[in-house]
Amino acid sequence: MIVTKQKKIEEILGFLGPYKKILVVGCDGCTQPPRSTREADTLALLVEMGSKVGGAAKKCSATTVVKQCDNQIVASALNPQIVGYDAILSLACGIGVQVLAEILPVPVYPAQDTMFMGSQERELGTMDERCKGCGECVLYRTAGVCPVTRCAKGLMNGPCGGCFKGKCEVTEESRDEKGNVKILTHDCAWYQIYEGLKKMNRLDLFRTYTPPKSRLISTPPRQVR
């Protein structure tokens, strides 16, 4: 799913300054945490209340779309609804915002910062990056662990010297004042790849050389036909 983070209300109120009537559009698709009717309604109310306190009262309504990244769905669902609105506030990822901006005649603003493609760890309540869309998947030889997103250095052939007891040296707080290693929070991707391949009895894959990734494949703008 695409992981997003809601922008601060003050920021949203800032760029919505000149508009009076705003439609908040949720997305039922893959954004995580979900941004559907409840979130759209909540944001609409907060913007309304915030603008009232700020002096320039706005009117907000909320609606939601099955997925904002499909231009046909968006056109059929939103075109009849946008009559009379000055601006649209989209709760989708960056893709949804762009699709809306492209096909709708009113200005569209993002309510979220799109972070990455990732997975959700429900018990810890975290969302972790898992895919960068590099265009040449190597998961078949890395025991299902992506070195592109999960290795801080994006190494393709085994760990660097910073693998410490299975953890990565690149962490938020890796050293204290004296320079001693503090708690290492991230797992070393290559350590996990090694352990995974060992379990699968395919350590031969670990020894196979992977050539450098072709940046050509991942140079934007990309298109699939």
Add this chain to the structure above:
Amino acid sequence: MEAIRINQDYCGKCSFCYSVCPFEAISSGEEIKLDIDKCRVCGICYSTCPSNAIETAYYTTDWMIDAVRPSVKEGIKTAVIACRGSTLSKNEFDSVAGKKFAMLKLPCVGRVELDFFPRAAELGIDRIIIAPCEDDFCRFEVGAKIAAARAEWARALLKDTGQHQEIILLRKAIRAEVDRNKCISCGTCIAVCPYEAVNLETPGIARIDTQKCMGCGSCVAECPALAIEMRMNRWEAGKPTLLIECQWCEYDTEMPKEVQVVELPCSGAIDTLQVLKSLRSGTSRVLVAACKQEECKLEEGSKRAEKRISSLVEQLKKVGMGDAVRVVYTSPKEPILRMEVKA
């Protein structure tokens, strides 16, 4: 007066209370003792004690008789005793009890003493409808079972003494349901449910196992698509102060008139969107009364409520309304809510 206590002068040390207490709050020994920290004030011991040695501040038999007396004077001969955990409003009983009846809503019907039945018969009540929760739905583990057994016992007792009183047992429960057309398959309900009662069916639509659902309402309050429904008190903004309370955190329900009181099955069922809507349409203060986390009857309802409310408060602060919502942790053991409401 304390919420519940043992009067040692009357105690016959029969230890009945010790054997019925679902929370191991009563210890037997030289002297029967009640550990108020473990007690959840269900009142099952109060109704079980044969020598009236247990005194409680809430819903005593005398109080119940006094509560039905005015209706009897109006000629009403039917009384409904319902648990607040599974009954919302009076009209749920219209079909069984007829148009006119006296209704008492108690926290757990297990606290109705056997005494109540003959005393009500004496008063002129000839039909009593006892509505406890379903056995596996009871918030106090054994309350519903005890209520049912006691109704049976009362029936036999009254028959033997030649009094004509009909006792009807009606079991109820309030559980969540998914509106299949609205579900967006996001899986939030699965993560939220403390009872592992929700599954995603093969096409990806949430399904709630009615055997496992305990009706805490957490999924209802968090479903992003508003696809989960449960019979629950809803509210329209009206009065300046709105008190949203968990129905288990306060037994004393009389509040000042200017306060709009909404009872929910658990603080975990508090819908922050509803709260926001009230704030927009004129409510200036919202007070949320929740059980302390260790006393939550529904696993982690109180914890979830705290998380949800604190993130709401964070957002409200940014729009200049941070003071509008406040959480009060309370318990029937220390009835502080009324003071907090006035403050």
